[in-house]
Structures are given as C-alpha cells and as structure tokens.
Amino acid sequence: MKNSINLDLCKKCKLCIEVCPCNIIGLNENEEVSFIKDKESICLGCGQCMAICSSKAISINKLSYENNFTDLPINHVNYADFVDFLANRRSVRNFKSQPVPDDAISKIIQAVEYAPYGSEPEKINITVVNNRKTIETALPYISKFLDNIVKWIDNPFISFLIKRKKGMETYNTVKNHLYPISKTGNYKLEFGDRITRGAPALLIFHAEKGAEEHTNNSLIYATYSILAAHSLGLGATMIGLVPAAINKVPEVRKIFNIPEKNEAVMSVIIGYPKYKYKRTIKRKNNNIEWIQ
Ligand SMILES: Cc1cc2nc3c(=O)[nH]c(=O)nc-3n(C[C@H](O)[C@H](O)[C@H](O)COP(=O)(O)O)c2cc1C
Incomplete structure (x- = not known):
C-alpha cells in the first residue's frame, strides 16, 4: 500500500x-x-x-x-509526579525468586512501542528470556569472557587490537571500568551471579550489525523498558555485560538464539525487588552550559 x-x-x-x-x-x-x-x-x-x-x-x-493508533489517554502526568516516578526508580540487582509473569513482560514491551526512534524502529529485535535456567546456562561462558578481560588488557598487542578494532569508547570502558572490576575476580561464579544477579528474566535488544541508528534505538528502548518495569512494581537494570558477551562468545549467542548477522546492544534484567530503598540519589550534572 x-x-x-x-x-x-x-x-x-x-x-x-x-x-x-x-x-x-x-x-x-x-x-x-x-x-x-x-x-x-x-x-x-x-x-x-x-x-x-x-x-x-x-x-x-x-x-x-x-x-x-489509539485515542490520546486522558491522564497527563504533571512534572512533579513524573520526577517523583523517576526519583523512585533504582537499578535493582537483588531479586525475589518469584518469576515474572509473561503478561508483565508484554506490558513492558508495549510501553517501548511509544519510544522515539531514529530511522526504522522495526529493525530492532527484542529477545525475551523469561527463564532463569536458560540465563544460568549462559553464565559460565559470560563469566569466563569477563575474566579474560584482565589477560587481554595486560597484553599490549591484544590491548592495541581492541583499541583499533572497537574504538576508543569501548577500549576506555573495558580498560578503565571493567578491567579493575574483573581484576578483583568479581565475575567468577564462585562469588555468585554478579552478571545477571539471579534475575528471573532478561530482555536483549539487538539488530543487524549495520542497521541505521540501531545502537541509539536499542538504548532508548532499554531505557523505556526499565521505566516501564518500575511502573509495574518490578525492578530492572541495564546490563551491558551480556550483549558484550553475546557479540564475542558464540556459545552465548547460541543460547540466546541471537542471529549471527545481528549485534546485541543492550540487555535488561527484570524481577521483583527484594529490598526497598530508603532514599533516592540526585546526580548533579555540573557540565551544563546555557548559551545565548
Ligand atoms: C549503558 C549502561 C550499561 C550498564 N551496564 C550495567 C552492567 O553491566 N551491570 C550492572 O550491574 N549495571 C549496569 N548498568 C546500570 C548502572 O550501573 C546504574 O544505572 C548505575 O549504577 C546508577 O544506578 P541507578 O540506575 O540506580 O541510578 C548500566 C547502565 C547503563 C546506562
């Protein structure tokens, strides 16, 4: 048509x-x-x-x-309520063992349908893993991959290759953020699951490697997902470690059924929060400049 x-x-x-x-x-x-x-x-x-x-x-x-299309909803959230909603959200990494109903995941995905996008939204894929056993199958491979970061950064040749092939953003993230954490042995499974944090459900956002704006779109969708989860009384956290492992480790890609031609951009863990936070945190951004 x-x-x-x-x-x-x-x-x-x-x-x-x-x-x-x-x-x-x-x-x-x-x-x-x-x-x-x-x-x-x-x-x-x-x-x-x-x-x-x-x-x-x-x-x-x-x-x-x-x-x-649907008619416009009558409720218009005012600024104060909106900010309260945001302030109440935390990245949740401690979950009850209670499973997440598929229906709640569907509601999260429906909320993502209202997200802004660059270029073509239908190019983003969302893989729903609402099965803790499947997530656990992937953990040993992800853990090993994250453990290897120390070896790679300590090796000047591999370190150089990461910089050249993946660019400075990825290199700096790995060297300055993940390397020190990995060096403490943090991701070894003997300390428990510090990757998906025992979450019962996982969403993976992925798209064909060269697809227009797929990185930006996936991150926006992941952001909408954590907010939608929060509105449903669920806890969620974006987990960048999982897509990194999917893109690098064939076994992880296979377990999550991500097509070879696709690049994973972001994942979100979801579950019922085990604890309630007592306060919120306000991160002051001192890098704001108003120009006339
Ligand atoms: C791009 C991105 C990647 C992230 N990756 C991880 C991750 O791999 N593991 C994790 O525990 N948290 C991850 N987070 C969550 C942040 O650590 C979290 O947002 C931050 O600690 C601030 O906490 P808050 O969300 O409660 O304000 C990620 C967040 C973003 C935006």
Whole structure:
C-alpha cells in the first residue's frame, strides 16, 4: 500500500504539512494536500501526519488507524509526579525468586512501542528470556569472557587490537571500568551471579550489525523498558555485560538464539525487588552550559 490522502475526508487544515519531519507533504498543482511524488520514498513512517489529522484522511505504508493508533489517554502526568516516578526508580540487582509473569513482560514491551526512534524502529529485535535456567546456562561462558578481560588488557598487542578494532569508547570502558572490576575476580561464579544477579528474566535488544541508528534505538528502548518495569512494581537494570558477551562468545549467542548477522546492544534484567530503598540519589550534572 502506498501513502495516500483521501481528498473526500481532507479538511485542508494543512497540519500534516506542518508536522511532517521530512517535508514530504505539500499542495499539488490543484491545491490539494498530497504526498510530493519524488519525496515520498523518504517517508520515515513516523505517523505524525496520521496522528494529527482530525478526519483520519491519511494512509501511510505499513500503518493503519485501526492497528497503530489509539485515542490520546486522558491522564497527563504533571512534572512533579513524573520526577517523583523517576526519583523512585533504582537499578535493582537483588531479586525475589518469584518469576515474572509473561503478561508483565508484554506490558513492558508495549510501553517501548511509544519510544522515539531514529530511522526504522522495526529493525530492532527484542529477545525475551523469561527463564532463569536458560540465563544460568549462559553464565559460565559470560563469566569466563569477563575474566579474560584482565589477560587481554595486560597484553599490549591484544590491548592495541581492541583499541583499533572497537574504538576508543569501548577500549576506555573495558580498560578503565571493567578491567579493575574483573581484576578483583568479581565475575567468577564462585562469588555468585554478579552478571545477571539471579534475575528471573532478561530482555536483549539487538539488530543487524549495520542497521541505521540501531545502537541509539536499542538504548532508548532499554531505557523505556526499565521505566516501564518500575511502573509495574518490578525492578530492572541495564546490563551491558551480556550483549558484550553475546557479540564475542558464540556459545552465548547460541543460547540466546541471537542471529549471527545481528549485534546485541543492550540487555535488561527484570524481577521483583527484594529490598526497598530508603532514599533516592540526585546526580548533579555540573557540565551544563546555557548559551545565548
Ligand atoms: C549503558 C549502561 C550499561 C550498564 N551496564 C550495567 C552492567 O553491566 N551491570 C550492572 O550491574 N549495571 C549496569 N548498568 C546500570 C548502572 O550501573 C546504574 O544505572 C548505575 O549504577 C546508577 O544506578 P541507578 O540506575 O540506580 O541510578 C548500566 C547502565 C547503563 C546506562
């Protein structure tokens, strides 16, 4: 189905022209609102035009008013409630053994559907591992991978290769953040699971290696997930260690069924929190500059 505007329904308010981020809607030679022919192919499919149209006159490829749009919810969260919600969230790493119902995971995934995205959202895959046994199968491989970090950073040649192949961001994260932790033996399973922290459920965000904006999109989706989990009384934490292991260790990739062509970007552990925090933390950012 192509993008189209039903002229019988169109009220010519031109709001679709105003809101389209790619400027692909305009007036044609008959002064009718229409998709501009040679620009139509750059449509992002963001649905802004369909969301603003009062008479539901617009059809976008892959989107329909029936399946992709709902009326606006009545509740509008005010700033104070929103900040309270954020302030109440903590990264949770201590869980009850109580399993997470599939239904709660589905609700988290539904909340992610409202996230902003760059380029094409359908390129992000979410793998749900709501099975502690499966997570545990992967732990020995992930633990060994994290333990090896010490050996790799201590070796000038491998260290150089990480820098060259993975870039400075990954190199600095491994050297300055993970290496000192790994050196303490922290990730060895004899100390317990300090990777997925005994969580009953795990979400993995992944996409084809070269897919547009997939790193940014995955991180936004993971952020929405931890917030959605919090709203459901669940605890969650982003775990960057798991995708790193998936991308490097074939056994981990296989256990989580991540296709060879895909790169894992982020994972989120989920479960019922064992403890309740007494206070929140406010991290002051001193690097804000207002310019005129
Ligand atoms: C990109 C990213 C990667 C993270 N990876 C891990 C991880 O591998 N293991 C972990 O325990 N926490 C991980 N976290 C959670 C942070 O450590 C946590 O957000 C931080 O300690 C602040 O705590 P708070 O979320 O309770 O404010 C990660 C967070 C982000 C944003």
